[in-house]
Amino acid sequence: MKVAIASDHGGIRIREEIKTLLDEMGIEYTDFGCDCETSVDYPDYALPVAEKVARGEFDRGILICGTGIGMTIAANKVKGVRCALCHDVYSAKLTRMHNDSNILAMGERVIGPGLAREIAKAWLETEFEGGRHARRIGKIAEYEDHQGGK
Ligand code: RB5
Numbered sequence: 001m002k003v004a005i006a007s008d009h010g011g012i013r014i015r016e017e018i019k020t021l022l023d024e025m026g027i028e029y030t031d032f033g034c035d036c037e038t039s040v041d042y043p044d045y046a047l048p049v050a051e052k053v054a055r056g057e058f059d060r061g062i063l064i065c066g067t068g069i070g071m072t073i074a075a076n077k078v079k080g081v082r083c084a085l086c087h088d089v090y091s092a093k094l095t096r097m098h099n100d101s102n103i104l105a106m107g108e109r110v111i112g113p114g115l116a117r118e119i120a121k122a123w124l125e126t127e128f129e130g131g132r133h134a135r136r137i138g139k140i141a142e143y144e145d146h147q148g149g150k
Pocket of ligand 1: 008009010011042065066067068069070071
């Protein structure tokens, strides 16, 4: 598995914690910034990561900002991306099992690094269940294909 990870200035500490986790789990990743603590714009980090995941250059993405909400909104604009904002382990497991989410978003002003690590670990380890959930995801993909007119 190859993971693309990025944060804005509001998510640097959790990004570092998740990189340590990825190292421990032996998962390959690329860090797409940001490189400083001065204020940056979350779409500049969410959209490139989302596009790389949508194109299949990376299997999964992890995005962190202050709340995780801006990253989630931006990433989900990219066709083929299913970005889930998770601040608990149960949601992280279920969004993999039921939504086959390919990007995880978290907010550093909402949760601490310890919980973020547990959430990311569960999300990375949990498989998609398929079946009826694949049908439901298919309906979203079908909508994406026809958005803007049939
Ligand atoms: C930056 O101040 C903050 O707005 C950003 O990190 C994020 O929380 C947006 O959703």
